[in-house]
Amino acid sequence: MTTELDAAQAANRLMRLAKLIAKHDRLYHDRDAPEISDADYDALVRENRELEERFPHLIRADSPSQRLGAVPTGPLAKVTHARPMLSIDNAFSNEEVAEFVARVRRFLSLGPDEAVAMTAEPKIDGLSCSLRYEQGRLVLGATRGDGAVGEDVTPNVRTIADIPQEIAGAPDVLEVRGEVYMSKADFAALNERQEASGGKIFANPRNAAAGSLRQKDSKITEARPLRFFAHGWGEVSDPLAETQLLAVERLKALGFPVSDLFVKCDGVEAMLAHYRKIETARADLPYDIDGVVYKVDRLDWQARLGQVARAPRWALAHKFPAEKAETTLEAIDIQVGRTGKLTPVGRLKPVGVGGVMVANVTLHNRDEIERLGLRVGDRVRIQRAGDVIPQVVENLTRDEKRAAYAFPDHCPECGSEAVSEDGEVDVRCTGGLICPAQRFERLRHFVSRGALDIEGLGEKSIAEFIELGWLHSPADIFRLRTHRDELVGREGWKDVSVDKLLAAIEAKRDPDPARFLFGLGIRHVGIVTAKDLLRCFGTIENLRETATGESAQAELSAVDGVGPVVAEALVDFFHEEHNREALDDLLSEVSPKPFESSAKQTEWTGKTIVFTGSLETMSRDEAKTQAERLGARAAGSVSAKTDLVVAGPGAGSKLKKAEELGVRVIGEADWAKIVADA
Incomplete structure (x- = not known):
């Protein structure tokens, strides 16, 4: 569960998830010996993603979201992919699919009458593989690995009948990408042979295919009934076609198998109709699938859309529905998070859903409880959304006459009034730093690994110093040196350990500015957003000046990666007097370093650019x-x-102001030349 955790619990869970998922990645990708089912693995990944979405400031350097698969460590030779083998984001509802298409339209700045064609095909449950052809000859076969580096399985892919050794009429360099898989019937036959000979019994067709492809001895691979489906490409010396559909058809013409269920869809309804068709046929297909993959058909649009992190913006995997079960809601607990949010958590009579025992479920907020009419003792139907995150989907006994659940109007931790702000569904404690839950969490967050990373100042020490009355705000951390003599001799503290802690604190008096900003605990400002802000404003002081200015909301919203929600949170933070006082107090103790951007150094580095008017060849997001x-x-x-100022047709007040101020103004074509020449 993600929303039932506070920041400290989330940080601990993310640490455990990172280690656990890394372990299962090694077992799955490197040893082909998974200890959990695909659904259980997906549950861990989904939980990690949900936690990171709620606590972006807690994203770890070793987070599963920052990598693809696992770095190969087996005996096979390593191969660096000419182009990364990306993952694909998942969707679990029709609404998410519609939003995906809408997001594509917004990014490309398409008009209401301009269609966005998509391709749709089954998501094969196999092992991703890249086949490199040079001058029409197969020269390399490689697994995905971690997306950047895979394993050389060339001798093994040469044994797969579906994979041609030579092709005619192809570009001089062509990397064909697809899935190596094993059919259901071949898998069953293989396991029968394995059992009869006393060999290894495989858990499912995917594991059997992976284990067979990654053999050191290609004769073993040759004896296994492996198949291949092509669905894309990597490096190519000449374009295959202008659309995904035509490119895949060309791959088919070159001799590569492609899915019979690969089609072009015009619009969301057609996409969903094909999804339903494939879902209906799923059980009768000769191979395992777990969803449908959609891709923008036009390849020039794919290029414009690009990618985010490890996934392309132009593709989406629509997973099949979640499993459901019934159980009893035995209790509703309220947890108070670092920002004071009161989160209700349902305690269930444990029940199995999709192979996982579920005992806790998020109830999200007060409105969700009211919507479902939930009371302790109700019989509820739950599901694992996307077969991962448990949630209540129906109250089966809401018609029974019992008193409604009364959501607390006071904080269970400090007794302060709990209220919801205008336009918000969340209820928050107003206690601020007097609330033990918030004070502890804010201080713990400030010194955490992602923020100032003060070694030795852990949760136990923070709790102890709060109890002693030494810590009330982040600035007090840098005044702990005044309590040195009092601390020495306390249980667990000696001269060496105290001096080591104080030295660690002193070493953070000139912190990294992004870590410092992130450590302030401003709502919605994670480490990535903190960097985006400082890349634009340079210093905390400049950010503060902007956030308290007349056009603060517009200025902040315009920063790429920020938007109106984060902008509002920043404005609210800096307009609160006690926050400004706390920041001033903190800045009297520390001096954040100047921000050093990792962006490309050009003549425009550090410059401020405004885009105005209707941009005709790119969207506003692309321009930013x-x-x-x-x-x-x-x-x-x-x-x-x-x-x-880059001005397009219809530029108005901004263009006028630029002319009044003598700011250089150019058109869209001149901007495109600047970008191309940089």
Whole structure:
């Protein structure tokens, strides 16, 4: 469960998930000997993603979301992919599919009458493989590995009948990508032979295919009934076609098997109709699938859309529905998080759902409890959303006459009033730093690994110092040296350990600015957003000046990666007097280093650019992304600090102001030349 955890519990869970998922990645990708089912593994990954979405500031360097698969460690030779083998984001509802298409339209800035064609095909449950052809000859076969580096399985792929050794009419360099799999019938026959000979029994067709492909002895692979489906490509010296559909058809013409259920869809309804068709046929297909993959058909649009982190913006995997079960809601507990949010957690009579025992379930917020009419003792139907995150989908006894559940109007931790802000469904404690739950969490967050990372100042020490009255705010951490003599001699503390802690604190008096900003605990500001903000504003002082200015909301919203929600949180934070006082107090003790951007160094590095009017060849998001790549800041309003205005048709007040201030103004074509020449 994600929403039932506070930040400290979430950090601990993310640490455990990172280690656990890394272990199962090694077992799955490197040894082909998984200890859990695919559904259970997906549950861990989904839980990790949900936690990171709720606590972006807790994303770890070793997070599963930052890598693909596992770095190969087996005996096979390693291969660096010419182009990364990306993963694909998942969707679990029709609404998410519709939003995916809408997101594509927004990014490409398409008009209401301009269609977005998609391809749809079954998501084969196999092992990803890349086949490299040079001058029409197969020269390399490689597994995905971690997406950047895979394993050389060339001798093994040469034994697979579906994979041609030579092709005619192909580009000089062509990497064909697809799935190596084993049919259900062949899998059953293989296990019968394995059992008869006393060999290894495979858990499922995917594991059998993976284990067979990654053999050191290609004769073993040759004896296994492996198949191959092509669905994409990596490096290619000449374009295959102008669309995904035509490119896949060309792969088929070159001799590569492709799915018979691969089609082009015009619009969301057609996509969902094909999804339902494949879902209906799922049980009768000769191979395992776990969803449907959609891809933008036009390849030039794919190129414009690009990718985010480890997944492309132009593709989506629509997974099949969740499993459901019935059980009893035995209790509703309220947990108070670092920001004061009161989160209800349902305690269930344990029940198995999709092979996993579920005892706790998120109830999200007060409105969700009211919507479902939940009371302790109700019989409920639950499901694992996407076969992963448990949630209540129906109250089976809501018509029984019992008193409604009364959501607390006071914090269970400190007794302060609990209220919901206008436009928010969440109920939050108003106690601030007087609330033990919030004070502890804010201080723990400030010194955490992702923030200032003060070694030796852990949860136990923070709790002890709060109890002693030494810690009330982050600035107090840097005044702990005044309590040195009192601390020495306390249980667990000696001269060496005390001096080591104080030295660790002193070493953080000139912290990394992004870590410092993230450590302040501003709602919605994770480490990535903190970097985005400082890349634009340079210093905490400049950010504060902007956040308290007349056009704060517009200026902050214009920063790529920020948006109106984060902007509002920043404005709210800096407009609160006690926050400004606490920040001033903290800055009297520390001096954050200047922000060093990792963006490309160009003549535009550090410059401020404003885009206005109707951009005709790119969307506003694309324009901002281009500016960021040049090291510039894409602002939302024109001021004396603006260095360049890119004006499209219909530019109005911003263009006028730029002319009044003497700011350089160019058109969209000139901007495209700047980007191309950089």
